[in-house]
Amino acid sequence: MVCKTFDDLLQKASSCSVKKVAVACAQDDAVLEAVKAAKDRNIADAILVGDKAKITTIANVLKMNLSDYEIIDVVDPVEAAHTAVKLVHDGKADMYMKGLIDTKSFLKSVLDKEVGLRTDKTLSHVCVFDIEGYDRLLFLSDVAFIPYPDLETKANIIRNTVEIAHACGLENPKVAPVAAVEVVNPKMPATVDADELTKMNEAGDITGCIVDGPLALDLALEPEAAYHKGTTDRKIVGDADVILFPDIQAGNITYKCLVHTANCQNGNILTGTKAPVILTSRSDDFETKVNSIALAAVVAEEM
Numbered sequence: 001m002v003c004k005t006f007d008d009l010l011q012k013a014s015s016c017s018v019k020k021v022a023v024a025c026a027q028d029d030a031v032l033e034a035v036k037a038a039k040d041r042n043i044a045d046a047i048l049v050g051d052k053a054k055i056t057t058i059a060n061v062l063k064m065n066l067s068d069y070e071i072i073d074v075v076d077p078v079e080a081a082h083t084a085v086k087l088v089h090d091g092k093a094d095m096y097m098k099g100l101i102d103t104k105s106f107l108k109s110v111l112d113k114e115v116g117l118r119t120d121k122t123l124s125h126v127c128v129f130d131i132e133g134y135d136r137l138l139f140l141s142d143v144a145f146i147p148y149p150d151l152e153t154k155a156n157i158i159r160n161t162v163e164i165a166h167a168c169g170l171e172n173p174k175v176a177p178v179a180a181v182e183v184v185n186p187k188m189p190a191t192v193d194a195d196e197l198t199k200m201n202e203a204g205d206i207t208g209c210i211v212d213g214p215l216a217l218d219l220a221l222e223p224e225a226a227y228h229k230g231t232t233d234r235k236i237v238g239d240a241d242v243i244l245f246p247d248i249q250a251g252n253i254t255y256k257c258l259v260h261t262a263n264c265q266n267g268n269i270l271t272g273t274k275a276p277v278i279l280t281s282r283s284d285d286f287e288t289k290v291n292s293i294a295l296a297a298v299v300a301e302e303m
Contacts, residue, residue, distance in 0.1 A: 002169035003137055003298075006130045006265045006291050009168060010041065013294040016301040019044045021278070021293060022093035024084035024109065025077050027054035028100040029062070030282075034289035035097075036064045041290075043297050047093055049084040050100070051075045077101045081109035088275050089115045094300040097278040097293070110270070110277055121272035122146075122156035125279065126164050127255055128295055132263040134221070139165055139173070139242040143251030144279075145270065151193050154244060155206055158197065160271040161242050162209045164295070167302035173241035175201075176220035177213030178250075182231060184214065190246035197244070212236040217243070217254075267291030269299065276300050 003009040021038070023031060026048035032055070038044040045068075048055055052073035059066050074080040081101055087093040096117065098106045110116050110123075125145040129138045141161045142149065149157060158175055165173040177194035184195045194213030201211035212235035218225040223238030231237070245251035258264055266288055270277035276296035280289050 004135065005137070006267065006294070009128075009137070009267075009291070009298060010043070010294050012169070013043045013297040014041055016043075016297060018042060019094040019297045019300050020047065020092070021045070021095040021097050021296070022047045022049060022084040022087040023097045023099045024049055024081040024106060025099035025101040026050040026071075027058060028282075029058050030284070030286050030289055031097070031099045031280075032058050032064060033062055033286050034293060035069075036062060037286075037290045038293045038297075039068065041294075043294055044095070045069070047072065047084070047087055049074055049080045049087075051080075078105055078109075081106055082112070082115060085109040085112065085117065086115040088117060093275075095276045095278060095293070095296045096273075097296075098280060103279070106279070110273060117273040117275055117277065119272060119274055122153055122160065123270060123272040124157045124160045125268060126161050126271050127266055127268040128164070128168070128291075129258060130265040131258065136241060137168060138221075138240075140251060140255060141242070141244060142248060143245065143255040144248070144268070147248045149247070151196055154193055154197060155200060156272070158206055158209065158211065158242070158244055161244070163302075164269070164271060164299055165241060166208060167299045168295075170241055173209050174236050174239060175209050175211045175213075175242040175244060176215045176236050176240035177211065177244040177246070178217050178220055179214040179246060180216065182214055182216045182219050182229070182234075190214065193246070194244075209242070210235050213244070215240075265291055267293075267295040269296050271299075275303070
């Protein structure tokens with residue numbers, strides 16, 4: 001099943017075997033609401049690790065039946081994260097989710113050498129957008145984790161993102177390493193890297209996708225722009241599935257521009273780990289958290 005919208009993705013997640021998500025510091029209104037929705041939709045059960053008294057108070061407001069969940073009472077946030085990530089490390093849960101804990105402490109648990117989810121892969125962040133007027137899901141990376149990736153790191157970001165796209169049903173996603181222009185300019189390193197990534201794809205060093213860069217963002221997303229600029233001979237003609245950003249500045253600005261101005265839905269996960277990691281922000285709405293759980297469930301099924 002090729003997922004073109006989040007409705008498709010939620011349907012696919014519901015058709016997979018029910019996954020289990022370990023939540024670190026689960027005493028968070030939006031997180032518990034999302035966990036309840038994921039269970040109601042037959043996507044995932046949850047192990048709630050955190051301050052049981054606070055979890056119970058929030059659950060009562062949400063009319064959430066806590067007898068349906070395993071709760072591990074750990075008040076200290078760092079210890080709660082350690083306990084939750086170990087559940088995933090030990091195979092007792094399929095996914096790891098951030099609750100009411102700061103991102104630094106959460107990521108420290110992910111990278112813990114003894115009980116964390118570190119692999120030999122590059123860790124990167126993947127955002128998936130369902131944007132009104134765009135006829136497919138759009139995968140963006142990296143907008144939140146790697147500040148200034150070098151060439152090899154960019155190649156690994158592509159590999160990580162392509163795995164997520166495959167899990168969503170795209171057999172051969174089109175990857176656009178974007179820059180300010182669509183031609184190679186030695187004075188613009190982003191264009192040089194994009195050209196090298198394209199050559200790596202053609203040589204078989206990056207597989208499972210089509211890479212075409214450098215491309216300006218309009219040429220990656222809008223067929224009419226490609227027509228007017230005379231670039232219809234490119235492998236990507238306004239039909240990109242994946243946007244690879246040259247650095248976190250470009251990625252994060254684009255991400256926030258979409259979130260705050262476009263009619264869209266999104267979900268995001270951390271990849272390159274032993275299991276999907278749901279890394280959402282306190283400012284992310286309920287819908288984004290549910291979408292992120294569904295995305296992680298589909299990826300966990302593929303893994």
